[in-house]
Amino acid sequence: MTLDLDTFLVALYTLVDDLYREKIMPLLPKRPGPPGLLADSELLTLALLCHWGVWKSERAFLRWAHAHLMPYFPSLGSQSRFNRRVRHLWCILGMLYRQSAQTLASPSPYRVMDPTPIPVCKVVRWRKSPFRGKAAKSWCAAKKEWYFGFKLFLAVTPEGVITSAALLPANVGDRPGAEEILCQEQHPCYLADKGFCSPDWEREWLGTYNVNVLTPPYRNHKRAWPEEYCRRMSGLRQMVEVVAAALKGTFRLEQHGAKTDTGLWARIAAKLAAYSLAQCINKAYHRPLMAFATLCSW
Numbered sequence: 001m002t003l004d005l006d007t008f009l010v011a012l013y014t015l016v017d018d019l020y021r022e023k024i025m026p027l028l029p030k031r032p033g034p035p036g037l038l039a040d041s042e043l044l045t046l047a048l049l050c051h052w053g054v055w056k057s058e059r060a061f062l063r064w065a066h067a068h069l070m071p072y073f074p075s076l077g078s079q080s081r082f083n084r085r086v087r088h089l090w091c092i093l094g095m096l097y098r099q100s101a102q103t104l105a106s107p108s109p110y111r112v113m114d115p116t117p118i119p120v121c122k123v124v125r126w127r128k129s130p131f132r133g134k135a136a137k138s139w140c141a142a143k144k145e146w147y148f149g150f151k152l153f154l155a156v157t158p159e160g161v162i163t164s165a166a167l168l169p170a171n172v173g174d175r176p177g178a179e180e181i182l183c184q185e186q187h188p189c190y191l192a193d194k195g196f197c198s199p200d201w202e203r204e205w206l207g208t209y210n211v212n213v214l215t216p217p218y219r220n221h222k223r224a225w226p227e228e229y230c231r232r233m234s235g236l237r238q239m240v241e242v243v244a245a246a247l248k249g250t251f252r253l254e255q256h257g258a259k260t261d262t263g264l265w266a267r268i269a270a271k272l273a274a275y276s277l278a279q280c281i282n283k284a285y286h287r288p289l290m291a292f293a294t295l296c297s298w
Contacts, residue, residue: 001285008296009072011281012048016096017041023099024092037075040089046073047086047093048274051267053250054298057257058083083263090266097162097273100280104161104289110189111155111163112237113196113213115177116244117142117170119149119254120264130259138170152253152268153177155185156243158236160290161279163187165272167265175201182209191237194218242290243275250292251275 003011020041046069050061062079070076086093117140121129126137126148135149151172155164166180174195181190186209197215205213216230225233247253251271258264279289287295 001287002294002297003281003285004297008281009045009049009069011284012277013041013045015100015277015280016045016048019096019099020044020092024095028092038073038077038085040092042073042075043082043085044089044092044096046076046082047089047266047270048096048277051251051271051274052296052298053252056252056255086270087260087262087266090262090269093266093269093273097165097269097276100273100276101161101163104159104276104279104283105157105163106159108157108159110191110214110236111157111187112240113153113155113178113181113190113192114237114240114244115151115153115174116247116253117147117149118152118167118256118268119147120258121148123148131261131264134169134261136169136171150264151177153181154240154243155181155187155190156240158239160239160243160246162243162272162276165268167268178205178213182211186211188212189214191215191233193237246290246292247271247275250278 046065050058055061055064059079062082065073065076076082117138120131120135123137123146126132129135129148131149137146137148138151140147147170149170150167151170153166153168154162156162164181164184166177166184168177168180174192175198178190178192178196182205188211190211190213192213192215194216196213197217202213202215205211214233216233217224251274253271256264256267258267278292278295282289282291282295
């Protein structure tokens with residue numbers, strides 16, 4: 001069943017407002033001054049909605065919102081005001097995806113861990129990039145090209161729920177990236193590819209975090225697995241590739257358009273939250289968790 005726009009907006013706003021009031025607001029310090037004309041829950045709903053792939057940019061979304069959503073959000077202001085408030089709430093966007101993931105993630109024997117590239121500009125323009133000194137150059141094996149940007153490390157359940165994420169410079173290795181994930185959560189078992197393979201790191205992770213990170217050794221290694229085990233592991237790890245494809249397709253992960261650190265963090269957090277809350281809506285309407293393309297009839 002595909003939801004109409006009214007039903008989808010009500011479902012999304014209800015989820016955001018419930019999570020914000022019950023889980024997030026008690027953790028926030030009281031802010032000085034009068035509240036904004038657009039409530040935080042309304043602003044967060046719009047900030048999530050604009051990252052669906054229907055619109056090519058935030059500017060295009062706000063033009064559409066002013067034309068179609070004013071009855072729902074009569075206090076929607078200018079683009080500059082909207083952008084300032086969203087950047088101010090970037091931490092809350094990150095909390096939204098974590099809280100929604102906790103409600104979605106069911107007990108499972110393992111998590112799957114892997115990075116995905118987040119370019120910020122063409123390699124030839126890296127010297128003029130506002131992220132110079134923070135981002136880095138790296139090789140993308142999937143596209144067979146160099147890029148300048150970051151890596152987004154993800155940990156997902158077998159059903160495709162994102163439980164942890166870490167944004168690091170693109171030249172950071174997979175093993176230090178795994179360390180960032182394990183600092184956020186400690187599931188008993190993680191599946192990863194050969195880039196994470198290291199007996200020393202695996203022993204350290206087991207001793208420090210009490211987790212097992214299973215990686216298929218290289219074929220010429222003395223610990224090499226039988227071919228059948230490698231194929232089985234590859235099949236189980238495909239879910240993280242499906243999640244990354246959904247983030248880049250439906251939620252335009254690579255087309256973030258960020259020009260500042262805060263803008264990038266806010267956009268990445270919003271895309272993760274939009275992904276998780278879309279799964280919550282799918283679950284509420286007894287739809288497959290990963291059915292994003294048919295969720296709403298725009």
